Amino acid sequence: MIRDTLSVEAGDVRLAVYVSGPRDAPLIVLVHGYPDSATVWEPVRAQLDARYRVISYDVRGAGASDAPASRAAYRLERLAADLAAVADATCGARPFHLVGHDWGSIQSWEAVTDPAFKGRIASYTSISGPCLDHASVGLRRASAAVGADHAEQPTARPAARRPFGSGLRQALKSWYIVFFHLPLLPELVWRAGGARMWPFWLRLTERVRAERDPAQTRNAINGLNLYRANFIDRLLHPRARHAYAPVQFIVPLRDRYVGPELSMDLEGWIGVYTRTEIDAGHWVVLRDPERIAAGIERFVEQHRGQQPADSGGGAGASTLNARAAGV
Numbered sequence: 204m205i206r207d208t209l210s211v212e213a214g215d216v217r218l219a220v221y222v223s224g225p226r227d228a229p230l231i232v233l234v235h236g237y238p239d240s241a242t243v244w245e246p247v248r249a250q251l252d253a254r255y256r257v258i259s260y261d262v263r264g265a266g267a268s269d270a271p272a273s274r275a276a277y278r279l280e281r282l283a284a285d286l287a288a289v290a291d292a293t294c295g296a297r298p299f300h301l302v303g304h305d306w307g308s309i310q311s312w313e314a315v316t317d318p319a320f321k322g323r324i325a326s327y328t329s330i331s332g333p334c335l336d337h338a339s340v341g342l343r344r345a346s347a348a349v350g351a352d353h354a355e356q357p358t359a360r361p362a363a364r365r366p367f368g369s370g371l372r373q374a375l376k377s378w379y380i381v382f383f384h385l386p387l388l389p390e391l392v393w394r395a396g397g398a399r400m401w402p403f404w405l406r407l408t409e410r411v412r413a414e415r416d417p418a419q420t421r422n423a424i425n426g427l428n429l430y431r432a433n434f435i436d437r438l439l440h441p442r443a444r445h446a447y448a449p450v451q452f453i454v455p456l457r458d459r460y461v462g463p464e465l466s467m468d469l470e471g472w473i474g475v476y477t478r479t480e481i482d483a484g485h486w487v488v489l490r491d492p493e494r495i496a497a498g499i500e501r502f503v504e505q506h507r508g509q510q511p512a513d514s515g516g517g518a519g520a521s522t523l524n525a526r527a528a529g530v
Contacts, residue, residue, distance in 0.1 A: 209292065213289070221259045225256060230256045230293075231503065233257065236332060243489060264421075308329045327448045329450065339438050341468070373461075379460070389424075398420040411489045
């Protein structure tokens, strides 16, 4: 399938956008994470664009897209505005199905929980990227529950220890976030050989054979602003964010960076949602694109032709869980 490249103006930057598939087919927008560019989605695109209109783009600072000068220009609201600009240029008034991986998933939550996107996003598939607001509120509640239980009795019950243990496991997985907030050192590591060694790291930890991206150093260094502009602010000042589209989580159980607990117990924020656990690592979009494409397609077909619903975090909603060898 022929892939077209567009240049879309999004406020202070121009974004490189890649489109393939039949023009009248259902629309799927793919948003990549860190330190990737849109090329990370090419194996998944190859599985989908015979039946769907598939759109991906290099987020600001990555690939062939412009990089803004200021750190504040990487805030979540600016990233959501980029998605709106891409959707305006490629989808028009038609609703689209949104898929995010890693930071692509984190930033897509900003749109999924924004009333301005209500009716535009037909469904949302999140892979290894939590809503920072949900994660922050969950961490606070877990800490409060453990503190209250310890105050009541000298020995904590197992049920009270579980949230604390989950939070500790995720904190250990998130060591790199602290590192990325250090001044100058992360940039030095990427420039001194980190970017050159990135394909080796993926091969060693994910069993993925990835081609070296000529823009890897640029992707990695500019993308540090994603962390620095958003994480501390959202940790200290989480907002109430309710989803305005049906949500599916694809949860790799061998993810080195994002724990499965971050996609649990979210009914109050996103209503009924689908959650599928798979035996895979973080970069499953490269390791097993057929499995990811199948999961995306199944959820898209469930919500194809439906008016996007207001999930609204309704009380009493239930979660659909599936532990599966494949999606």
